[in-house]
Amino acid sequence: MHKLLTLIKKEIREMVTWQVLVPALVMVGLFMFIGNVLGKEQAKAKAPQEVLVVNNDNSTTSRAMIEVLKKSNFKVNELGVAPLMVEGATAKERDKAIADATISQAKEKNISVAMIIPAGFGVGIDNFKPQKIETFTVMKNFNFQSSQTKAILDAAVASFNNFLSDQMISKKAGGGVPADYKNPIVRADTVIIGERQAAVxxxxxxxxxxxQATFVPIILFVIITLAATMIATAVATEKENKTLETLLTAPVDRRHIIIAKMAGASTVALIMAGVYILGFGYYLKGLGAGVGGGQLGEAAAQLGLVITPSGYALIGITLFLGILCALSMATVIGSFAQDAKGVQGLISPLMILLMIPYLLLLLVDISTASPMLKYLIYAIPFSYTFMAIQNVFLQNYQLLAFGIAYSFLFFTVFVLIAGKIFSSDKIITLKLNFGRKRKQVG
Amino acid sequence: MPTVLEVKNLSKNYGQLAAAQEVSFSVSENEIFALIGPNGAGKSTTIRMIATILSPSAGTAEVLGYDVTKEANQVRELISYLPEEAGAYKTLTGKQYLEFMANLYSNDKKIITEYINRGAELAGLGERLKDKINTYSKGMTRKLLLARTLMIKPKLAILDEPTSGLDMINAMEIRKIIREFSRQGMAVLLSSHNMLEIEFLSDRVAIIDKGKIHEIGTSVELKAKYNAKNLEEVFVQATRQV
Known part of the structure; x- marks a missing residue:
């Protein structure tokens, strides 16, 4: 035990370096910064949106419409048309003057959406004739946030349409609730998961x-990749730095050398997991992707979409076994590499094994997939890692148990292979050169 | 003197290539035994088999009666090996490296401290032991590695090119240390290209070429047998006859 602890201490000291920690901390800072910026933008989007309205009609209907806008969380900035009325001007000249003034005012007050309600609008509506309103959108960029401008415009027009159609329906139908006429079918949703159901x-x-589950696979992907690369590099570096031969002649159980490397890589992976989760947490908080509470929370509880302590334990075991599978495979891979550079090429098959379930589970419904695809997914141990949370939510305990047993078996087989390599001279003689010249045996 | 290492018909094949062929020799307590030969002669392969790194294709090697293949763990308790191109963990300081290695050879704190102190003294790096190994020169690293090899006072020290990369003064110092340890009872198996070093250090010499041992004897015996002025001439004549 003393020797094993000595080896583990050495591995951690070798792996936890500033070269590893600094990029991770920078990443957290970056996530926090992006999350903060996005959070502020989201808050801006939730605040009352400003629209510029030119009421050229000034009828009861148009004034009522502006009131509707105000009640629908819009900050209405009205532009009076009286100063724009020039005597002797033609209707066309007057309309142009109003449009120019609207645009100039919108730019000056930094308002992205403006609209002009034309004269005669109210009369037209009263006669059940569709009316046209002019809208102006000031575009300053084309990024993700620019879609906000479109949303403001759509929401404002939707508020108008809703109000006016309600008014028309009331008049035509001679009473009743307009919403009942517009949506004669009302949905009563019930979701069923296993034996549980909820009205949601x-x-x-x-x-x-x-x-809840979006960012977990991303974190997992990062952790498994990192841990696997780290352990394969640790084995290859021992070869490259010519420290392996000394270690192999020391009176230590060779299995302990593997265990120590796995423990070191797992420790670093767990530190990095914590760091990334922290960073992603800030990022998602900024995006406002928090878990819904209230009624939805109650429905989730009814459906069993709450992770219980035993659920956490099952997820934890599955995730840990996924990491162990990657570590054991990477140990074998590292044995083939002559140096740390060689690891990059050799680790690619492992990355592909990670990518396949990651992408397939994002895009494919496994329950309806073809048998071949199903077998492929179930044959890769990392599939169970990526499916863990979903399986707990769906109470697929049989699949969870199978995944744990299969991952453990997979890990055991690769540990035995790694043990066999380390216990024999294969750890020295195994080489994949990728075209590089072999050293002469002396 | 009791025999520490007994090698009988040791062979190692890599496919068609015979890196070592029926190598036999023995090393006793207090004795320094050297393998001399050119690159690719089979010195390192033989040494690595005895050091339990490579598995022999045939033959046996025993350290104090323990077989290097079947009882490798017991053998590792008795030997200490310095590979030709050995390195040390660059993220550790010299002292941390000695501590790490000492902890692999004993669980007893008192013995571990004894090993570390001896290692520090042998390395002769003074305050530089507190510095990271990646700041060391090649010579300093080699001295640290030799100190690590000898600090545990093994029954058999296996030294592959022990003075490789060292300047003349450091090389002389290391030869002196090896001699002293041998006098205290340690058996030494070493390999070197440096014939002068071999002549100065070794009690007996084995001439190895193309995986085979051609001659074994003291320097004096071999020079007399081949009427040679030095071991280089002995080597040339001994390998030419075959």
Whole structure:
């Protein structure tokens, strides 16, 4: 035990270096910064949006419409038309003057959406004739946030349409609730998971689950890649720095050398996991991707979409076994490399094994997939890691148990292979050169 | 003197290539035994088999009666090996490296401290032991590695080119240390290209070429047998006859 602890201490000291920690800390800072910026933008988007309205009609209907806008969380900035009325001007000249003034005012007040309600608008609506309103959108960029401008315009026009159609329906139908005429069918959604059910829309449930499980596979992908690269590099570096031969002649159990390397890489992976989760947490907080509470929370509880302590334990075991599988495979891979550079090429098959379930599970419904695809997914141990949270939510305990047993078996087989390599002279003689010249045996 | 190492018909094949062929010799307590030969002669392969790194294709090697293949763990308790191109962990300081290695050879704190102190003294690096190994010169690293090899006072020290990369003064110092340790009872198996070093250090010499041992004897015996002025001439004549 003393010798094993000595080896583990050495591995951690070798692996936890500033070269590893600094990029991770920079990443956290970056995530925090992006999350903070996005959070501020989201807050801006939730605040009342400013629109410039030119009421050229000034009828009861147009004034009522502006009131509707104000009640719909819009900050209405009205532009009076009286100063723009020039005596002797033609209707066309007057319309142009109003449009120019609207644009100039919108730019001056930094308002991105403006609209002109034309004269005669109210009369037209009263006669059940569709009316046209002019809209102006000031575009300053084309990034993700620019879609906000379109949303403001759509929401403002939708508020108008809703109000006016309600008014028309009331008049034509001679009473009743307009909404009942517009949507004669009312949905009563029920979602069923296993034996449980709750009155909630499927869209809300999907949003709720994805909100919790979206970033876990990303984190996992990073951790497994990092841990695997780290252990394979650790083995190859021992060869490259000519320290392996000395270590192999020391009176230590060779399995302990492997265990120590795995423990070192796992420790670093766990530190990095914590760091990335922290960073992603800030990022998602900024994006406002928090878990819904209230009614949705209650529905989630009814559906069993709450991770219980035993659920956490199952997820933890599955994730840990996924990391161990990657570590054991990477140890074998590292044995083939002559130096740390060689690891980059050799580790690629492992990365592909990670990518396959990661992408397939994002895009494919495994329950309806073809048998070949199903076998492929189930044959890769990392699939169970990526499916862990979903399986706990869906109470697929059989699949979880199978995944744990399969991953453990996979890990055991690769540890035995690694043990066999380290216990024999294969650890020295195994080489994949990729075209490089072999050294002469002396 | 009791025999520490007994090698009988040791062979190692890599496919068609016979890196070592039926190599036999023995090394006793207090004795310094040298393998001399050119690059690719089979010196390092033989040494690595005895050091339990490579598995022999045939033959046996025993350290104090323990077989290097079947009882490798017991053999590792008795030997200490310095490879030709050995390195040390660059992220550790010299002292941390000695501590790490000492902890692999004993669980007893008192013995570990004894090893570390001896290692520090042998390395002769003074305050530089507190510095990271990646700041050391090649010579300093080699001295640290030799100190690591000898600090545990093994029954058999296996030294592959022990003075490789060292300047004349450091090389002389290291030869002196090896001699002293041998006098205290340690058996030494070494290999070197440096014939002068071999002549100065070794009690007996084995001439090895193309994986085979051609001659074994003291320097004096071999020079007399081949009527040679030095071991280089002995080597040339001994390998030419075959």
């Amino acid at each position: 829309s499927p869209g809300q449930v999907i949003g709720f689950v994805q909100g």
